[in-house]
Amino acid sequence: MEFVEYADSEMMMIDLADRLASELRAAIAADGRASLAVPGGTTPGPVFDTLSAISLDWDKVHVMLTDERWVPESSERSNTGLLKRRLFTGEAARAHYLPLYAEAECPEEKLDELQAQLAPHLPLSVVLLGMGADMHTASIFPGADRLDAALNGDETLVAMRAPGAPEPRITLSAKVLQDSMRRHIVIIGAEKRAALEKAQSLSPEEAPVAAVLKGATVHWAES
Numbered sequence: 745m746e747f748v749e750y751a752d753s754e755m756m757m758i759d760l761a762d763r764l765a766s767e768l769r770a771a772i773a774a775d776g777r778a779s780l781a782v783p784g785g786t787t788p789g790p791v792f793d794t795l796s797a798i799s800l801d802w803d804k805v806h807v808m809l810t811d812e813r814w815v816p817e818s819s820e821r822s823n824t825g826l827l828k829r830r831l832f833t834g835e836a837a838r839a840h841y842l843p844l845y846a847e848a849e850c851p852e853e854k855l856d857e858l859q860a861q862l863a864p865h866l867p868l869s870v871v872l873l874g875m876g877a878d879m880h881t882a883s884i885f886p887g888a889d890r891l892d893a894a895l896n897g898d899e900t901l902v903a904m905r906a907p908g909a910p911e912p913r914i915t916l917s918a919k920v921l922q923d924s925m926r927r928h929i930v931i932i933g934a935e936k937r938a939a940l941e942k943a944q945s946l947s948p949e950e951a952p953v954a955a956v957l958k959g960a961t962v963h964w965a966e967s
């Protein structure tokens with residue numbers, strides 16, 4: 745694991761966007777196309793703002809979420825809504841979106857359909873992840889109902905219900921995340937830095953982010 749510390753989060757977001765763009769260009773040069781997975785939540789918005797303005801062959805890029813809350817796009821909690829507002833605009837409007845949500849009461853009803861859409865775009869070329877102070881990443885939460893399947897199973901997508909998550913989640917499995925050789929984790933603040941340090945000595949069951957640290961680059965700023 746590489747740890748990169750920045751003087752402030754603004755510099756971090758710009759540098760991270762540039763790195764992601766470079767890695768997407770490299771994947772396109774090597775394979776003729778690229779696939780990118782990004783998180784939702786409150787941290788990555790500024791990365792998307794910068795990345796969306798960068799010129800590259802976005803029409804050769806397929807983008808998916810690392811995880812989604814099982815809510816319609818119109819919900820303010822929708823990660824899809826976040827991407828459509830802040831990533832799929834400007835240059836990146838030409839990218840192709842692979843959804844992790846479809847209209848249904850619960851994610852289990854749509855798992856097969858959604859997984860089939862993702863399959864042609866795996867392994868992922870580039871992955872950006874967030875992390876919670878509880879050391880979850882994507883929607884792989886400690887104490888979640890299908891934590892073992894998400895950490896140790898062969899499924900691409902796992903439906904999760906976790907203590908503290910207001911709605912059902914759907915998440916890429918640790919296997920899918922580990923299969924990407926270009927993996928970045930972006931965190932802000934002293935609490936998350938301490939949680940990341942703690943996670944390095946815990947099991948993935950206790951600290952799910954531990955399952956994706958090997959080979960990852962962690963980007964951190966105090967604020």
Ligand SMILES: O=C(O)[C@H](O)[C@@H](O)[C@H](O)[C@H](O)COP(=O)(O)O
Pocket residue numbers: 783784785786787788810811812813823873874875876880881882883
């Ligand atoms: O749906 C989500 O919330 C994200 O996809 C999730 O994986 C996020 O990366 C962590 O929960 C950290 O969230 P913050 O960046 O808001 O702290």
